[in-house]
Every structure is written in structure tokens, then in C-alpha cells.
Amino acid sequence: MTSSRIVRAGLLMYRYGKEGLEIFLVNDETETSKEKENWSIPNGKVRMDENSFYAAKREFVRETGIEPEVKDFIDLDCVECMDGKVKAWAFEETDALELPFNKIKPNESPLRLRRKHKLLVEKGAWFCTKEAVKKVFPAEVELIKELSEVLNERNQAGYV
Numbered sequence: 001m002t003s004s005r006i007v008r009a010g011l012l013m014y015r016y017g018k019e020g021l022e023i024f025l026v027n028d029e030t031e032t033s034k035e036k037e038n039w040s041i042p043n044g045k046v047r048m049d050e051n052s053f054y055a056a057k058r059e060f061v062r063e064t065g066i067e068p069e070v071k072d073f074i075d076l077d078c079v080e081c082m083d084g085k086v087k088a089w090a091f092e093e094t095d096a097l098e099l100p101f102n103k104i105k106p107n108e109s110p111l112r113l114r115r116k117h118k119l120l121v122e123k124g125a126w127f128c129t130k131e132a133v134k135k136v137f138p139a140e141v142e143l144i145k146e147l148s149e150v151l152n153e154r155n156q157a158g159y160v
Contacts (some may be wrong), residue, residue, distance in 0.1 A: 007084030009056035010043025011068060012076070012147055013093050019128040021151060023144055024093070025135060026063050026124045039127075039135035041088060041143060052087045064124055068093075076146050081139040090147045 013024040025039040044059030073089040
């Protein structure tokens with residue numbers, strides 16, 4: 001049985017690239033299986049007395065080292081997972097980011113870089129939506145699909 005409380009919250013960063021809509025995912029490399037790497041939308045636990053949007057922003061910064069500077073977030077629906085509800089907001093990143101993950105020098109290990117920047121994840125990368133939905137957990141697939149639908153509606157209405 002799942003909880004009705006929001007237990008995790010995250011920010012879904014997207015951009016338009018060569019292959020259309022691209023989603024930024026992170027990987028903590030702690031439990032890699034041969035069938036599927038553990039990629040996910042940057043997210044984390046929401047404390048009992050905490051605003052879920054602020055928790056999502058906090059966890060995004062902790063996992064990526066990126067402080068979102070946008071004001072226009074897309075409020076996505078809650079989705080159910082095994083331990084409760086997951087809430088997410090999406091935002092577009094149009095600038096080419098200098099991601100901490102991309103600063104790895106040939107003689108520097110990802111773990112050392114992670115410690116240096118105090119990141120909670122091992123790596124991050126952009127994926128077209130078709131690839132992203134193959135890499136994430138089922139609840140996160142629903143968030144990516146909803147974002148895609150919202151953006152398609154906005155495009156048809158002339159917002160983008």
C-alpha cells in the first residue's frame with residue numbers, strides 16, 4: 001500500500017537538442033545491474049514539515065551542482081511509486097551548461113570529482129525522450145510523458 005504523502009520531489013531539466021526534446025538524468029552508479037543502469041530525474045526525500053518544491057530544488061542542487069535560475073517551472077502531476085508519491089517540476093535550460101560531471105580530467109576519477117564538488121551522484125547526461133524513458137523507473141516515465149504532452153500543447157498553442 002502506498003502513502004498519500006509526497007515522499008520524494010525532483011526537478012526535471014529539459015532542453016531542445018538535435019533529436020528534439022532532451023531530458024537531463026543523473027546516475028549514482030551504486031547499484032548498476034547488467035540489464036539497466038540506474039538513471040533518474042534528480043530528486044530526493046521530502047521531510048515531513050517541508051515544502052515539496054523547496055525540497056526538489058535543494059535535492060537538484062545537491063545532486064547536480066546546478067542552481068536553476070529560472071522562474072517558470074512546469075508543475076507536473078504527482079505519480080505513485082512503491083513508497084508513496086513523487087512530485088516534480090520541470091524547467092527548460094537553454095544555455096550550454098558547464099556541468100560538474102563534464103569537468104573530469106583524464107587523471108581524475110569520477111568519485112574524486114564527486115567528492116570535490118560535494119555531489120551526491122556519479123554522473124549526469126542528456127537523453128532524448130525515447131532513450132530517457134528506457135532508463136528511468138516507471139513512475140519517472142510518467143513524468144517525462146506528461147512533460148512531453150505539456151510541451152506539445154504549448155507548441156500547438158504558440159507558447160514556445
